[in-house]
Amino acid sequence: MNRPLDSAAPASVALPDILATDALTLSRRIRSRELSCLELMQATLVHLDSLNPRFNAVVSRIEPELALRQARDKDQLLDQGQWQGWMHGFPQAPKDLTATAGLPTTFGSPALAGNMTAHDSVVVERLRRDGAILIGKTNTPEFGLGSHTYNPLHGVTGNAYDPTRSAGGSSGGTAVALALHFLPVADGSDMMGSLRNPAAWNNVYGLRPGFGRVPMAPAADVFYQQLGTEGPMARNPQDLAWLLSTLAGPDARAPLSLPGDPLQFRQPLQADLRGRRIGWLGDFGGYLPIEPALLAANRAALSHFDTLGCLVEEVAPFFPMERLWRSWCVLRQLILAGHLGGLYGNPATRELLKPEARWEFEQSQGLDAATIAQAMATRSEWYAAVMKLFERYDHLVLPAAQLPPFDARWHWPDQVAGRAMDTYHRWMEVVIGPSLAGVPTAGVPAGFDAAGLPQGLQFMARPQAELALLQLCEGWYQATPWRHQAPPALRTPV
Template identity: 55%
Template sequence: ALHLVPVADGSDMMGSLRNPAAFNNIIGFRPTQGRVPFDDAADLFFDQLGYEGPMGRSVRDTALLLSVQAGRDARAPLSLPGDGSEFRAPLARDFKGTRLGWLGNLGGYLAMEREVLPLCEKALGNFQALGCTVENAELGFSPERLWECWRSLRHWALANSLGKAYQDPAKREWLKPEACWEVENGLRLSAGDVFQAAASRSDWYRAINRLFERYDYLLLPSAQVFPFDKQTHWPTEIAGHSMDTYHRWMEVVVPGTLSGCPIANVQAGFNAQGLPMGVQIIGRHQADFAVLQLAHAYEQVSQWFARVPAPVLAGAR
């Protein structure tokens, strides 16, 4: 955002290519599971919550970085075929008649700061300007079940990745309380618990596929709160609703994560205090290029990054 680098790579387990992108008025893209090969893990088959992906100031730059990252790699058994060259193709496309489903706050389930929904709903007009139709959509799946599925799978994954450090008293003292909480909950899970969580995730994949029978893309806010003071450990309350875990304030990214589908964050605009927000564009499984095409078209209409650069840069002009 400050033009220090043209693009950046990152990983996204709970929105880390989407939420920070929204908070910095840039593009973030979480690819389809397996699009970017990753073999730097003890388990190459079951732990499939977090993926590598790109960020950039424009969709074109983001797609170009993905063209370098993506491709089949024999060291990553679940990586998808291809060499990434498709992401260097022109992004322009006609979107007249494209059907978009707006999931909003999941029918009132998600707590959100006051200006988040109105700002994102105003941004939907940019999709309509492209000729898309935007309808209010229902998740068609229990969000509570999604959250419990997420918690179990994340507990399990972090108990395994942080387990050795937790078991070493000298290293455990360097783990923050939230990390210890994840490990401790993970150690309480049975094999049956993990299987049931995986089954719930599979049922959610079936449910989102049914949504894609009606809609070409799904839309959600990229965050439930606007950027907050760096001294805030994490938001403990949103609009009068207490957050019962350290990551509940980011629950809006969980449906996308658990779907394994490609997701782009695009800029939605700014609140009265000048703080940015984003919108998630979720596409069908393996339709990564199509998601980037819609994000590019939206970018051409909205021009949010070009119109509202970082305040530090604006002051330097």
């Protein structure tokens, strides 16, 4: 299918103590000069060289000497009393869908091999502003299509807990880089679960912010594109919140970006969660095919809300979900037609596109105004129905995937729980509801299956309620034991 992982790489390595800490502690150690940026970079490069060939999370890496030189430059700034921000000296690797000046932005496609942009995206600008050092990119499916991270340019990214299994996607490289401590925190993006599914499948936290919280710009379309958003991933909610504080905030180039001070997300997240009302959506009354063992484990994980004093109630079916799927497909194809049209229209690059990309564009050519208008109306009805639920519940919860991490050699699962999947992305239908509603949604760990593979949940919050969502995630993090179950590839810190 693609370039294989390096089976000769070591099965496990010792995690250096420098890299074992959380991002906020790392930041404080650098600012206090207890740890140099150079020491952090040296440890990162050695660790990457040890495990990345086996997992393939970070691609398009810069030369080691360049990374070390930039780290020395960051130390010199500190010598001069110049601290750029809480990410000063942090190695970072933006997702390979986001424009990054000086590094290839290939979208994982042979049609864009070697593509270099002259500008940074807003997200990358903000990473640099807060002091990050960009050492490469994180791997993604071709054009971010499909929740399984593989492509012909860079190969497959293996799950952090078993590299023969899928890492999820499209922020699969991001999630694996975090789980294996290649990066302290990392950015990703999410249209169809791309910050939620890989976070859940790699035992980390991913936050899909609400519409406008993190500006997506510069872009060819800054008005209609309202299905995807960029956002943060981290190994714990407090680090997640701090990265959101870097990425969030208005930008004039994104006219729909939200006002507000992003520093609000730097406050402590501990909160009294007693009495918060949780609505469990489950499989929408049997509509979604979900592997029975996974659904049962997800349901069992809800007991941790009891520890937090939250009240959980099962939500009866409240919307015709097949209509929602049709709306999703139409609106997604409308957006992808703009992204893929130029490449599809050129015969030389059309043949380089993966079949799913060609299929998306070809499907879009049959759309008419009435079909698009109906899809928009359905989406609006869905939003109204979700808002009605939020009159009763503080948060809505549902699975983050419909099956466990599958064989990494597959292109995509053709059936789930005995039901055939009619498209390459139908197996991730569980994520479209939050995307279409546009509300803040987190992918969180929810334990491990009998094979030792991570599984997870989605937590939804009201519009613009990212802080309340982060507080719930922090409570969940403290109440659950799964942060202690490190990937088998990592041994005790030295």
